Amino acid sequence: MSIIVEFFVAPDDTTAALVLQTGPGRAGESLSFGNFDPEEAVVEWECLLTGAGFEELVEAGEPRIVAGLDNGGCVVFAISPGLSVALADTGPSGLRDVAASWVRLRAEDGEIIDAETADSIVGDLAALVRGARRQGQGVYCWVA
Numbered sequence: 001m002s003i004i005v006e007f008f009v010a011p012d013d014t015t016a017a018l019v020l021q022t023g024p025g026r027a028g029e030s031l032s033f034g035n036f037d038p039e040e041a042v043v044e045w046e047c048l049l050t051g052a053g054f055e056e057l058v059e060a061g062e063p064r065i066v067a068g069l070d071n072g073g074c075v076v077f078a079i080s081p082g083l084s085v086a087l088a089d090t091g092p093s094g095l096r097d098v099a100a101s102w103v104r105l106r107a108e109d110g111e112i113i114d115a116e117t118a119d120s121i122v123g124d125l126a127a128l129v130r131g132a133r134r135q136g137q138g139v140y141c142w143v144a
C-alpha cells in the first residue's frame with residue numbers, strides 16, 4: 001500500500017473540497033502520513049474512543065466524503081463531529097491507549113503499524129482537532 005494521507009483544517013466542506021486535485025499543500029495547518037487506510041482508521045478510532053459500532057458508523061455514512069469518488073482516486077472526507085469531540089476531549093494516556101488498540105486491530109487484519117507511528121498519528125490528529133475547534137473550523141482528510 002502506498003498512499004498519501006493528509007489531515008488538514010478548513011472552515012467548511014466547500015473549501016475542503018477545493019484541495020481534491022492538488023492536496024492541501026502549505027495553505028494551512030496539516031499533518032502528512034502515509035501507508036494506512038484513513039477511511040477505515042477514522043471509523044476504528046471513533047469506535048475505540050466512543051464505543052460506537054463499526055457497522056453503525058459506516059451505515060450512518062462515516063466517513064462523509066466531501067469531494068472525489070471512493071474508487072481509488074483522490075478523495076476528501078470530513079472527520080465526524082463525534083470523532084472530533086472524542087479526540088479533543090481525550091487526554092494523552094487515553095490517546096496512547098487508542099493508538100495501541102488500533103495497532104492490535106490492524107495486526108489482526110495482517111497490517112503492521114509501528115506503535116510509535118500510531119501514537120504520533122493519533123496524538124497529532126487530536127492536537128490538530130483541538131486547534132481547529134478553537135478556530136471554529138473542521139478537520140478533513142485528503143487521500144491520494
